[in-house]
Amino acid sequence: MKLADQQLLFQLFHDGTITKIKKEENDYTFSVDIVYLAARVHPQFRYFQIRLVGTTDFYFEDSDFKHVIKGFNEIQRLEFEVFSVESKADHLKIFCSSDEGDLGFFVIKTDHIIVYDQESRILELVEMERIAREYWKDFEKRVGH
Secondary structure, three states: OOHHHHHHHHHHOOOOEEEEEEEEOOEEEEEEEOHHHHHHHOOOOOEEEEEEEEEEEEEEEEOOOOOEEOOHHHHOOOOEEEEEEEEEOOEEEEEEEEOOOOEEEEEEEEEEEEEEOOOOOEEOHHHHHHHHHHHHHHHHHHHOO
């Protein structure tokens, strides 16, 4: 998956929370709890499952760059609320806050990202874009803009 597509995908997860992080060799899986989008797939859904394939960087650095968490045991116990994302060279920098109150960047370098719904059905990027676009269109109608 192109880096620009990876960036777009994580932009769709704005306000979502990365939780339940697991690792299997060079692949990582986690949930993105984002009810307002997941419920568009099915009213009972609350999150998306993400699989990062061929991942070489996966760490959190606080916004002052004084503390970097690279150890998987530390990372897996944290949750991260997604605020924004940018791409730098060959990786993503996801600006977020940890559930310990630290603001910083979740740095990810991966070959491919697969998104699943709660029933393990794969959702392509174009489908995720449609879901988000429809949500924001309905949101604008509700708030009167």
